[in-house]
Amino acid sequence: MLTEHEIYTVFHLAAQTLVGPAAASPAATFETNVRGTWIVLEGCRETGVERVVVASSDKAYGAHEELPYREDFPLRPTAPYEASKAAADLLARSYWPSYGLPVAVTRFANIYGGGDTNFSRLIPEAVSAALDGRAPVLRSDGSPQRDFLYVEDAAAAYLAIADGLDREDVRGEAFNAGGGRPHPVGEVVAMIARLAGTDVEPAILGAGNPAGEIDRQYVDPAKIRDVLGWEPNVDLEEGLRRTIEWYREHPEARAPTAVA
Ligand SMILES: NC(=O)c1ccc[n+]([C@@H]2O[C@H](COP(=O)([O-])OP(=O)(O)OC[C@H]3O[C@@H](n4cnc5c(N)ncnc54)[C@H](O)[C@@H]3O)[C@@H](O)[C@H]2O)c1
Numbered sequence: 001m002l003t004e005h006e007i008y009t010v011f012h013l014a015a016q017t018l019v020g021p022a023a024a025s026p027a028a029t030f031e032t033n034v035r036g037t038w039i040v041l042e043g044c045r046e047t048g049v050e051r052v053v054v055a056s057s058d059k060a061y062g063a064h065e066e067l068p069y070r071e072d073f074p075l076r077p078t079a080p081y082e083a084s085k086a087a088a089d090l091l092a093r094s095y096w097p098s099y100g101l102p103v104a105v106t107r108f109a110n111i112y113g114g115g116d117t118n119f120s121r122l123i124p125e126a127v128s129a130a131l132d133g134r135a136p137v138l139r140s141d142g143s144p145q146r147d148f149l150y151v152e153d154a155a156a157a158y159l160a161i162a163d164g165l166d167r168e169d170v171r172g173e174a175f176n177a178g179g180g181r182p183h184p185v186g187e188v189v190a191m192i193a194r195l196a197g198t199d200v201e202p203a204i205l206g207a208g209n210p211a212g213e214i215d216r217q218y219v220d221p222a223k224i225r226d227v228l229g230w231e232p233n234v235d236l237e238e239g240l241r242r243t244i245e246w247y248r249e250h251p252e253a254r255a256p257t258a259v260a
Pocket of ligand 1: 012013014015016017032036055056057058107108109110111112118
């Protein structure tokens with residue numbers, strides 16, 4: 001084990017994070033999300049990093065009839081982004097039993113908050129649109145349901161998991177975190193419009209669910225609550241209020257035009 005480094009905790013979040021580009025460019029997505037993960041894991045193993053938290057995703061579960069997702073559900077990815085996250089999840093967790101690397105993975109719901117410039121995502125696009133007085137773009141008909149987690153709650157969950165890695169019952173484990181219940185995306189866009197004070201109707205591009213995406217998803221957060229004491233502090237309305245405020249103060253970070 002090398003001793004001359006001063007890195008004790010690694011949070012591995014770097015990834016190609018978008019579902020559409022993953023479907024268009026699977027090889028590049030696997031290169032970043034899967035190979036990128038084992039490169040980080042190998043670096044951590046070789047240098048004796050003491051805690052590693054790797055971002056998997058609720059998308060790694062794939063579609064299940066039974067909801068909410070629990071950590072003991074099988075990973076059943078069917079699309080490239082889902083498969084890349086499931087692969088990273090399995091690789092990462094194998095480093096605890098195989099090499100004694102204290103590692104855990106996160107399977108978090110849709111994270112939102114200020115500072116997100118991925119405008120193919122619902123909330124940055126809808127907030128930008130609401131503040132700029134244009135119609136937000138909905139890639140579905142508004143009916144798909146998603147679980148939303150405010151970014152500060154997500155950060156607190158990452159820290160709770162990293163702290164917990166000193167314990168045997170956290171090492172090699174996966175942890176869900178989410179807001180606790182699903183919301184139809186149309187309801188989220190309507191809430192954004194109300195909180196931002198606009199009455200522009202969304203541009204509905206899809207019928208039902210976008211191709212290749214799962215219709216209804218939410219996670220059971222009982223394990224992270226029971227094992228680590230983490231619970232979300234910010235509900236959707238308050239999180240959206242804070243998110244709108246951030247984009248109001250940062251007009252340069254808003255979506256330049258509608259994103260198809
Ligand atoms: N945002 C969500 O809702 C959500 C939910 C569950 C899991 N995740 C996971 O959480 C992590 C962070 O997501 P995010 O929303 O902050 O995404 P993001 O796209 O904002 O950030 C990803 C970062 O990875 C970097 N990156 C991409 N390819 C890279 C490469 N080849 N080498 C080095 N860096 C590279 C990007 O520059 C970017 O800074 C990802 O692993 C994602 O899969 C995100």
